[in-house]
Amino acid sequence: MSSRRRVSARISAISESATLAVDAKAKAMKAAGRPVIGFGAGEPDFPTPGYIVEAAIEAARDPRFHKYTPAGGLPELKQAIAAKTRRDSGYAVEPSQVLVTNGGKQAVYEAFATLLDPGDEVLVVAPYWTTYPEAVKLAGGVQVDVVTDESTGYLASVEQLEAARTGRTKALLFVSPSNPTGAVYSREQTVAIGRWAAEHGLWVITDEIYEHLVYGDAEFTSIATAVPELGDRVVILNGVAKTYAMTGWRVGWLIGPADVVKAATNLQSHATSNVSNVAQMAALAAVSGDLSAVAEMRAAFDRRRQTMVRMLNDIPGVFCPEPKGAFYAYPSVKELIGKELRGRRPATSGELAELILEEAEVAVVPGEAFGTPGYFRLSYALGDDDLAEGVSRLGKLLSEARA
Numbered sequence: 001m002s003s004r005r006r007v008s009a010r011i012s013a014i015s016e017s018a019t020l021a022v023d024a025k026a027k028a029m030k031a032a033g034r035p036v037i038g039f040g041a042g043e044p045d046f047p048t049p050g051y052i053v054e055a056a057i058e059a060a061r062d063p064r065f066h067k068y069t070p071a072g073g074l075p076e077l078k079q080a081i082a083a084k085t086r087r088d089s090g091y092a093v094e095p096s097q098v099l100v101t102n103g104g105k106q107a108v109y110e111a112f113a114t115l116l117d118p119g120d121e122v123l124v125v126a127p128y129w130t131t132y133p134e135a136v137k138l139a140g141g142v143q144v145d146v147v148t149d150e151s152t153g154y155l156a157s158v159e160q161l162e163a164a165r166t167g168r169t170k171a172l173l174f175v176s177p178s179n180p181t182g183a184v185y186s187r188e189q190t191v192a193i194g195r196w197a198a199e200h201g202l203w204v205i206t207d208e209i210y211e212h213l214v215y216g217d218a219e220f221t222s223i224a225t226a227v228p229e230l231g232d233r234v235v236i237l238n239g240v241a242k243t244y245a246m247t248g249w250r251v252g253w254l255i256g257p258a259d260v261v262k263a264a265t266n267l268q269s270h271a272t273s274n275v276s277n278v279a280q281m282a283a284l285a286a287v288s289g290d291l292s293a294v295a296e297m298r299a300a301f302d303r304r305r306q307t308m309v310r311m312l313n314d315i316p317g318v319f320c321p322e323p324k325g326a327f328y329a330y331p332s333v334k335e336l337i338g339k340e341l342r343g344r345r346p347a348t349s350g351e352l353a354e355l356i357l358e359e360a361e362v363a364v365v366p367g368e369a370f371g372t373p374g375y376f377r378l379s380y381a382l383g384d385d386d387l388a389e390g391v392s393r394l395g396k397l398l399s400e401a402r403a
């Protein structure tokens with residue numbers, strides 16, 4: 001018998017997406033007839049706007065789109081993404097600096113694969129989205145966590161970043177608004193971080209997928225525009241999923257200097273070739289249209305955000321700073337860990353989340369998934385009634401916790 005592994009070491013080291021796992025378990029319980037309320041999903045609960053769907057239907061009927069198209073994306077879509085980037089961020093790019101990807105996720109993967117050599121370090125602010133560590137690892141890179149907590153609203157300072165920098169640091173990953181915390185850096189903070197990165201010759205990979213989902217007095221700032229000193233060492237990741245309720249269509253993009261984009265396009269040309277033409281034409285309608293659909297969603301998310309934060313902070317042992325963007329709340333549940341609840345003593349936020357799913361039929365994603373145990377992530381991209389019912393069930397159960 002061969003002594004070789006069946007699954008390579010590299011791929012065995014990839015963990016299951018914890019957010020998708022929670023969602024799958026909640027959906028399975030629901031399918032079995034249990035009234036589960038899921039706060040796990042990272043997607044808008046709205047359908048894709050009709051004019052975008054119509055553009056896809058039209059494209060499906062056009063034989064031009066039944067064939068392979070350029071691996072890097074339809075020229076008209078690349079052009080429209082460049083125009084949209086200038087409109088929304090004031091950042092001027094040529095279509096040759098755009099690579100259309102299979103969702104923002106593929107852009108994340110390709111950015112790290114294209115920039116990192118084995119041993120290159122990437123500074124990643126924790127709590128972080130679950131996909132980043134796996135993408136960094138697959139590229140042979142080393143993720144260096146810069147851990148934040150609720151005391152700063154999950155914002156990292158230049159001092160913290162500087163303390164984590166070494167001679168091997170190649171890049172900073174900058175995500176604002178953040179998944180999972182909803183933290184949004186102010187313009188001043190963004191400029192300070194960008195200038196620090198520029199001063200040390202670091203690349204900045206910036207994930208702007210939640211750019212249009214900011215609330216109250218928070219403002220989205222593109223680090224690429226705010227810090228011209230970064231020169232061409234910036235890679236922007238983005239996509240249509242969150243802005244236009246298009247998670248299932250799988251269209252994202254990567255913007256960067258022409259040599260990096262060319263290299264990433266070569267990678268994609270062997271991995272997946274062009275993104276589905278029908279989906280690309282839907283994305284073209286989305287990015288070249290106006291932003292009224294996202295304005296409507298934003299108003300609903302803002303209302304739900306306020307309800308959720310208020311209700312969470314009313315639960316003893318739960319503390320939730322106000323999220324300023326995206327559609328997630330990230331409360332601390334540290335005070336509840338180790339307490340007695342329905343005859344059990346959950347020792348981690350993971351165990352507490354399991355108990356909550358079983359006892360209250362409410363699905364939350366434990367902080368372990370985001371590099372910071374002791375927290376939950378709750379998405380507020382679900383209907384108002386379900387949201388209120390779910391958090392009130394959570395409150396009722398957690399109020400039973402005893403020392």
Ligand SMILES: Cc1ncc(COP(=O)(O)O)c(C=O)c1O
Pocket residue numbers: 042102103104105106108129175178179207209239240241247250251252
């Ligand atoms: C921060 C962040 N970036 C990128 C993505 C990728 O989205 P998609 O691959 O659906 O375009 C997500 C999705 O959850 C996200 O939260």
